[in-house]
Amino acid sequence: MKKILTAFSILLFVIQLHAQDINLLNRIKAVNGATKSFESDLTNTLVKTKKTTTKQGKLYFLSPKEFAALFDEGCYMIVNEKKIKMDIGLFHGTFKLKDGGRMQSLSNIFLYGFQGRIQDLADENNYTLATKTENGYHVVVATINKKTLIGIGYKQVMFKYHTDSLLLKEIILFDFNGNKDTYTISNAKYNVHIDKKTFQF
Secondary structure, three states, X not given: OHHHHHHHHHHHHHHHHHHHHHHHHHHHHHHHHOOOEEEEEEEEEEEOOOOEEEEEEEEEEEOOOEXXXXXXXXXXXXXXXXXXXXXXXXXXXXXXXXXOOHHHHHHHHHHHHHXXXXXXXXXXXXXXXXXXXXXXXXXXXXXXXXXXXXXXXXXXXXXXXEOOOOOEEEEEEEEOOOOEEEEEEEXXXXXXXXXXXXXXX
């Protein structure tokens, strides 16, 4: 009987924890989903085994499907409703966005992160989600359930949202080679006018 009660208590705890996770994800989605646009400063820090590089720039987002990360060094990542144009890291060129495609999945990490749609991202990419709260942030961790055949892509993505405002602060990408790619938002201005030409190429 004691073992049954212990198992039942554990089950109730797991159910409660899961309910808390869902509630938090829904709150994050509601707050960030109400954001129609923002512009901010952007810091990108790439940590590899023997080297760390940092870039500064600006980030522009227009809901639901457009953003531009423009760095002082001339690197960029621009997404509109149909294409993504990149000159950053290993990616150089213009690519069509197709449902289920690698470039669509990459752009959705950012677009869904900006909108707080982490559960949608997990559902579309077979991620397992976990949440925790630490150092003034709600942290949502999305982990891929199985490695790709050639080890390209991201095994884990971490989103950090402020505990008070629930607005996005940081997106961190971990690839299969052990590299850590961090995008940090600061000095954000929300629901401001952004010229559509920012996303044209």
